[in-house]
Amino acid sequence: MSGPAVSGNPGDGFFVALEGGDGSGKTTQQRLLADWLAERGHEVVVTREPGGTATGTALRAVLLARRADGDALSPRAEALLFAADRAQHVAEVVLPGLRRGAVVVTDRYVDSSLAYQGAGRALPADEVEQLSRWATDGLQPDLTVVLDVDPATAAGRRGRDAGRTGEDRMEAESLAFHTRVREQFLALAARRPGRYLVLDAADAAEDVQRRLREHLAPLLRSAAPAGARP
Template identity: 55%
Template sequence: MFVVFEGGDGAGKTTQSRLLAEWLEEQGRTVVRTRQPGGTALGTKVRELVLDPSTGDVDPRAEALLYSADKAQHVAEVIRPALAAGADVVCDRYVDSMIAYQGAGRVLDPAEITKLARWATGGLCPDLTVLLDVDPDDALAAKDLGDRLESAGESFHHRVREGFLALAEEDPGRHLVVPARGARDEIAARVRDAVTRLREKPGG
């Protein structure tokens, strides 16, 4: 299975992806846990470029192209080989993040960003996308806003949240929307239940 965790900064994606990976391993599954941007040597360099404030102003289109390069390399080098080998892949961010951040957040055409992201990933879609939904005002209040995206401003992050919710509404069969400020173990249980239901489907 290919499971992705999405959501705004501070939503708890890293924690929940770790908990799911640990649970899958307890079931005897081989798990590859990874993230975007990053997950490859090229992706790590891209991550440094797009998040480092010292990079300066980056044109939104250039930003989108950098993220798409990360995704193309990540899918080719990590995700597809892992799935082909029979492993489960648990990824912190994927295509929805690019559509929400560079499309809704940077006010680029979501259709164009979607097309670019799908092309970069070769059309590979997750079996399940878990959207950890959180009010940006709550999530960012407790964070040290050190990187370029975290410090992009309130209106930017509210547009990103609306972008994520719109994607989940468009494709409810693939999305599980969970309030991110719920109890950690309760969120993890809901995710496990969703994964179990998918596995019980024919061909799961």
Template identity: 60%
Template structure:
């Protein structure tokens, strides 16, 4: 057994999901967490949905850069990516005692396909929970921004979901906030219009409690 494997065996895996609308700053916060957790001696795995596995890369291309996908097919494809991602990437890392930080998880499906596409949120959630065999994050960080702010941050490059009108993204934002209000013990909601380092400090304070 290597030194890293021995260290991981003495630590429990911790699962963190970063959620929020497009342009909320999830990638920036994931990298800040990776640096901070590394300084604490933790092994960190940064991943994302869709696209956190080889299969996921192909599903991501279809979902975000392909032609029209019907809402139900969209929900099923996200769930398929999630099932494989958890089985092949997330669970093995947690079992090694690593901290897994994912850019999006199942709450994105409930917000985007449930609220955004006007599918039944409970059906979308149930599908994803079945796909991941009930695995939920230890902490879900919701980076909350108005759709206009997210759009301005993205510039001129928009994928298929990002190209949806502001009304769609307002429904998505409302879906995220409703999920956070229903499970406040699992969520940290942060005003993501703040400076990245200020956001990071708030995330770090909450995650410190989870790591104990």
């Protein structure tokens, strides 16, 4: 299985997606990356899925809340809701940012559906891919960064995070589920290595960020807006 078809970046911006399992450090890496990009003179759009829009925030509550009655979303309903969030996210946040020439950095994008709903929920891979392609009109990142960490290590991190009030519905899935998700992220990256960067997220956050910046800097030179520092 490969990612959705390319429809080309619609503007002068640059699109980065941070992917990986829950507890892989995406939020920290996104913050550090945004600070660095701003220092270099770029407009930076920091966003996430689900929840990068008002519509997405409402959908996030449905998708991630653990219901007291124990009822669960069906895998297909879950996939459709993630696709709806993504369609609005692209239309309202991602595309406008790229057209302005910004660097858009999103915490999760299409590969999360291919990993979580495709591999994790065992939905037909081609159907999840087709749904994702339709929701985004084929828009894919210029660079996808996979923050790879063993699911058991990631679970330990989440447990030590003082800011958490408990695991959400996706985080609370079994170790076997999160292992399938991890394997799918790595498989997607292996099939298209030119568009992916896989980083060992078990390393210190500063080391992970340094390698990310080293990889990204030459890619941004050709996309730098007027007045941005090299």
